[in-house]
Amino acid sequence: MQDQIDYWILTFSAITVIITVWMGFRSAKTSKSASDFFVAGRSVSVGWNASAISGEYLSAASFMGVAGMVMSSGYDALWYPVCYACGYLFLLLFIAGPLRRFGAYTIPDFAEGRYDSPVFRKIAVCFVLFIGFFYTMPQMKGAGTTLAYIFPGLPYWVGVAVVGAVITLNVALGGMKGITLVQAVQYWIKMFAISVPVFVLMAVYGGYGRNLSLNHSNYDSTPPPAVVQTVEYGNPEAQRLAMPEKAPKDEDWVAPFGPLTTKAAKAAGLSAEQARPYSLLYTFSLIVALVCGTAGLPHILVRFYTNPDGVAAKRTTMWVMILIGVFYVFPPVFGVLGRNFLPELYTGLTGMKGTDQVVLKLP
Numbered sequence: 001m002q003d004q005i006d007y008w009i010l011t012f013s014a015i016t017v018i019i020t021v022w023m024g025f026r027s028a029k030t031s032k033s034a035s036d037f038f039v040a041g042r043s044v045s046v047g048w049n050a051s052a053i054s055g056e057y058l059s060a061a062s063f064m065g066v067a068g069m070v071m072s073s074g075y076d077a078l079w080y081p082v083c084y085a086c087g088y089l090f091l092l093l094f095i096a097g098p099l100r101r102f103g104a105y106t107i108p109d110f111a112e113g114r115y116d117s118p119v120f121r122k123i124a125v126c127f128v129l130f131i132g133f134f135y136t137m138p139q140m141k142g143a144g145t146t147l148a149y150i151f152p153g154l155p156y157w158v159g160v161a162v163v164g165a166v167i168t169l170n171v172a173l174g175g176m177k178g179i180t181l182v183q184a185v186q187y188w189i190k191m192f193a194i195s196v197p198v199f200v201l202m203a204v205y206g207g208y209g210r211n212l213s214l215n216h217s218n219y220d221s222t223p224p225p226a227v228v229q230t231v232e233y234g235n236p237e238a239q240r241l242a243m244p245e246k247a248p249k250d251e252d253w254v255a256p257f258g259p260l261t262t263k264a265a266k267a268a269g270l271s272a273e274q275a276r277p278y279s280l281l282y283t284f285s286l287i288v289a290l291v292c293g294t295a296g297l298p299h300i301l302v303r304f305y306t307n308p309d310g311v312a313a314k315r316t317t318m319w320v321m322i323l324i325g326v327f328y329v330f331p332p333v334f335g336v337l338g339r340n341f342l343p344e345l346y347t348g349l350t351g352m353k354g355t356d357q358v359v360l361k362l363p
Contacts, residue, residue, distance in 0.1 A: 005152065009150050020170055020182050021166065023178055023182050024169060024171075024172075024182070027175070027178035027181060030177060034105070036176075036177060037175035037176060038175065039176055040176040040306045042305065042308060043308060044180055046312050047319070049306055049312075050316045050323060051323065052181075052184040052187070052303065053183075054187045054324055055182075055184055055188075056179070056299060057084075057297075057300060057320075057324065058190055058324065060145075061139065062331070063142070063194065063359060064357075065142070065356065066081050066328070066331035066335075067334035067358050067359050068356040068357075068359075070331060070332045070336070071358050072346070072354070075332075077332075077335070078332060081332070082328075083294070084324065084328070086290075087294020087295045088320050088324065089321060090292070091295050092317040092321070095304075096304050096310070096313040096314050097311070100305060100310045101309070101310040105305065107124050107128055107301055108121045108124040108128065109121070111123065112124075131297065131298060135297065140163070141160075142356070143160055144156040144158075144159035144160040144163075145356055145360075147159030147162065149357060180303075191327055194327070194334070194359065195330050197362065198330050198334065198337075200363075201337055201363075205340075247343060304316070334359055338362055342358060
């Protein structure tokens, strides 16, 4: 963690918060009916809605978490961004069009109208609250981690409370119109923030392939606490230190085609023979969970009600897949670069002192 406040980061963060709240106030003036508040008058264009859905979906878990997982676990973590994006294909094929044509305001409204039973509405409400609570937790974790990085010494809970208050204020003021405007703008801010540092770092320290090659097994199983390799690219005097004890071994981190369930099999006490037949089963179960989980997020589903018709909803989903797919190219690169240049983050692995900070500290 840095020792003093970076006033550039503080300035840009304050500007972002001010613009977000201003958009909420601005949208409040144009929300004059229930339709405006809940579904933005069903008049959001394909481009705006695709950007808004992408900005809403690419939260702290995507912006910081995927890069941190790739850095801590290696290529096994790539199943997460791949399946996140594939979930929208499921939405495109089976959900987006029919959901919009039904014309409800919320998912519980759809459940009650579709099955003509208030019981299904109550069940849907419970699921929405349950999913929303657990989906919000990593976002608040990211908020606390980020503000603790910007303000050294700031308690973790303060960041969670401040970001939660800003989000609540914006939603209460502008409803769906305010959220749409804010999230659409934030997608392009996030894309800029995660892509530009990658291009700059690769221009200075070499391309993705070169940085990946540095991670191959060039170390002994018990490396000494001293310099083990000299990095010649860019800065001939730069030296690479041994990885911390908590860092995954190079052979486990690099091999993208190895068994994906090594840690799970070891935790269960299975032998190599016992674990082999079930490795694909574990992988497929993760794929199904992530794809269906993405397709079932209530705050994403409700956004399809803001499109003018079912055709627009399907086109929106197609563009969301493109926007999210492009975004997810960059977090794995951050993970590779972070393993090379910020090995000290392995001492914490997660949280304010772990690999979750790689996107914040690497630039």
